[in-house]
Amino acid sequence: MNGEAPAKASDDAAFVEVLRFLHREAALLDGRDYAAWLGLLTGDIRYVVTARVSRPAEQGPLDYAIVDEDADTLGLRVRQISDPKLTWAENPATLTRRFVSNLEVEDAGAPNHHVAHSNLLVYRQRGTAPDGDFYAGRRRDVLRRVDGSLRIADRLVRLDHNVLFDGSLSVIL
Amino acid sequence: MDDVRHTARGESWVDAAAGTVSREAFVSDxxxxxxxxxxxxxxxxxxxHDSEIPSPGDYVVRSMGSVPVLVVRGSDGELRVLLNSCRHRGTKLCRGEAGNARHFVCPYHGWSYALDGRLITTSYDGHLPPEMDKADWGLVPVPRLETYRGLVFAAWDPGVPALSDYLGDIAWYLDTLFWRSPxxxxxxxxxxxxxxxANWKIGALNFIGDSQHVRTTHAGPITLDRVRSEKDGFYVTGGDSFQVVTDRGHGCTLTYLAPGMKEENYLTHPPALGAAYAETLGADQLAMLHHLRVFVGNVFPNFSFIESQVALGEKAVIVRQWQPLGGTEMEVLSWVLAEREADDGYKQRALRHGFHNFGAAGVFEQDDLEIWxxxxxxxxNPIAQRYPYSFHSSLPFDRSPCEQGRWPGTTYRPSNTEVAQFAFMRRWQAAMGSPDRA
Structure with missing residues (x-):
């Protein structure tokens, strides 16, 4: 399996619960409600974003991390972009709109543990630039139920980008 | 100041006496x-870096200005740099950015080249006239190629001096980053x-010595730096800190810990690698590294490096190529390196922390790039270009280097003036003014 599609699909109840969770999470990030967003993470969160090396197809895909955070370093990153005194890249704030789609939820064999694959498209507009930019990729999330609510325990975002556009990635994907 | 030359058309963007540089230099195509x-x-x-292509047939595609090249390791283990363009009709031999090849086959008409660039077949050799010698139609090799401590450099002018001469005194400093273990x-x-x-020179200037931007541009990561906030004044631009300018416009800035800090709060050498350092470096170089907090520099024109403490006793070395794409755009390539002797856990932490700070999503990077x-x-725009950029804070200092002469190159204190940046600009002007000056 290449990590893009699950071997066995979950039942509908799990699918709906995960879909609601991802939609709510996207709304929190678009609304820059980082305090609430941090509440959706487990204490042992791993958050990884990769880009792709362009190379001959017969040699297979090669991804490399451009973000690789644990709870500690992710907390620093989020504090920086959420405090106007501590960021220039996000002050004025960039405008973002996240589209989460093509969800597939794996049957992980445990009701308190879901593995969700989804497509992510983030429109991002910076300053007064008339044209926005897009980040596109495939997410693989491990969601765990903690105290009755789903939390993100592991997120891998495999971006469909080689050379990143326009400066540095300063938002959460 | 005497190294400022005018171009054939008389252009001079750098006013050495006034301490200013025309904005045109930073935007014009x-x-x-x-x-x-x-x-x-x-x-x-x-x-x-030669570790990117360890095996025969490994290659990466890179740029020298506007020239696309293949950096390839041949079957004989030798590195070569070849123009990434078929001699027949110009097609790129490699259209990705990296890979492994046994030979290079042009996708257009099938001309095939060996890893050393030799033309093997045009696929229609029987149609060639006898006066066409295939030996003359291999991939164009770059005339000069040398490595220094694993760093691969190439030049299209066959007359450039040897790389070690070109690097000069900056090599001593490069050794402390790239050759500090066996x-x-x-x-x-x-x-x-x-x-x-943004213009590529902004990156080069930022790395050769721009301590003045740190507190404003990087208020975020500086404030959030846990180690520092526990001990204010964790590093200083006065005291032992200094800038270095060497011949040909290279330079670096060394920022040391504030004096009187407790040793256990700022281990600057990885303890596990201390013995390896002592094996390779001289006593002067070890002394230079002692209590060094941030080490950043640029080799003219567009090769930069920064060493940053990522955790107690752990350091990442980041290497940059500022690849110009026009007057107002560049592509940045950024690598993270560590000592081969380090264990896997150390390397993983160096990589993660290295690009957490400096990379495509770096917490330092994101604010730099917005500002650049x-x-x-x-x-x-023409109105703004009536008003040059200020490099004034180099002038009171650049005629009075440190006397002690302890380190190679010309050293200046304090470390937060614009001396190294203005030296880069004067060297840039000289290179622009005279095609013969390498």
Whole structure:
């Protein structure tokens, strides 16, 4: 399996619960409600974003991390972009709109543990630039139920980008 | 100041006496085209680290100014740099950015080349006239190629001096980053690559010595630096800190810990690697590294490095190529390196923390890039270009280097003046003014 599609699909109840969770999470990030967003993470969160090396197809895909955070370093990153005194890249704030789609939820064999694959498209507009930019990729999330609510325990975002556009990635994907 | 030359058309963008530089130098496509001719298609340009292509047939695709090249390891183990363009009709032999090949086959008409660039077959050799000698139609090799401590440099002007002469005194400092253990450094992952709508020289200036931007641009990560906030004054721009300028416009800035700090709070050498350092470096170089907090520099024109403490006793070395794409745009390539002798856990932490700070999503990077792009955008108009950029804070200092002469190159204190940046600009002007000056 290449990590893009699950071997066995979950039942509908799990699918709906995960879909609601991802939609709510996207709304929190678009609304820059980082305090609430941090509440959706487990204490042992791993958050990884990769880009792709362009190379001959017969040699297979090669991804490399451009973000690789644990709870500690992710907390620093989020504090920086959420405090106007501590960021220039996000002050004025960039405008973002996240589209989460093509969800597939794996049957992980445990009701308190879901593995969700989804497509992510983030429109991002910076300053007064008339044209926005897009980040596109495939997410693989491990969601765990903690105290009755789903939390993100592991997120891998495999971006469909080689050379990143326009400066540095300063938002959460 | 006497190294400022005018171009054939009399252009001079650097006013050495006034301490100013024309904004045109940072936005103009005409200036960019002259830079390609006088600098990037002539001088030594950094391309790769040899650990990126360890095996025969490994290659990476890089740029020297506007020239796409293959950096390839041959079946004989030798590195070569070849123009990535078929001799028949110009097609790129390699259209990705990295890979492994047994030979290079052009996708257009099937001309095939060996890893050393030799033309093997045109697929229609029987149609060739007898006066066409295939030996003359191999991939174009770059005339000069040398490595220094694993760093691969190439130049299109066959007359450039030997790389060690070109590097001069900066080599002593490069050794403390790239040759401080017997096995040397290795690249930990493919380079991050991103575009910035800013002139490439802003990156070079930022790395050669711009301590003045740190507190404003990087208020975020500086404030959030846990180690520092526990101990204010964790590092200083006065005291032992200094800037270095060497011949040919190279330079670096060394920022040391504030005196009187408790040793256990700022271990600057990885304890596990201390013995390896002592095996390789001289006593002077070890002394230079002692209590060094941030080490940043640039080799003219567009090769930069920064060493940053990522955790107690752990350091990442980041290497940069500022690849010009025009007057107002560049592509940045950024690698993270560590000592080959380090264990896997150390390397993983160095990589993660290295690009957490400096990379395609770096917490330092994101604020730099926003600011560089805005400087470029606001300067890209004729009214703004009536008003030059200020490098004034170099002038009170650049005629009075430190006397002690302890380190190679010319050293200046304090470390937060614009001496190294203005030396870079004077060297840039000299290179633009005279095609013969390598």
């Amino acid at each position: 005409d200036v960019f085209r002259l830079e390609l001719d006088r600098i990037f298609h002539r001088l030594w340009i950094f391309l790769a 096995q040397g450094m290795e690249v930990l992952a493919p380079p991050h690559r991103w575009r910035v709508r 792009a805005s400087a470029t955008q606001a300067s890209d």
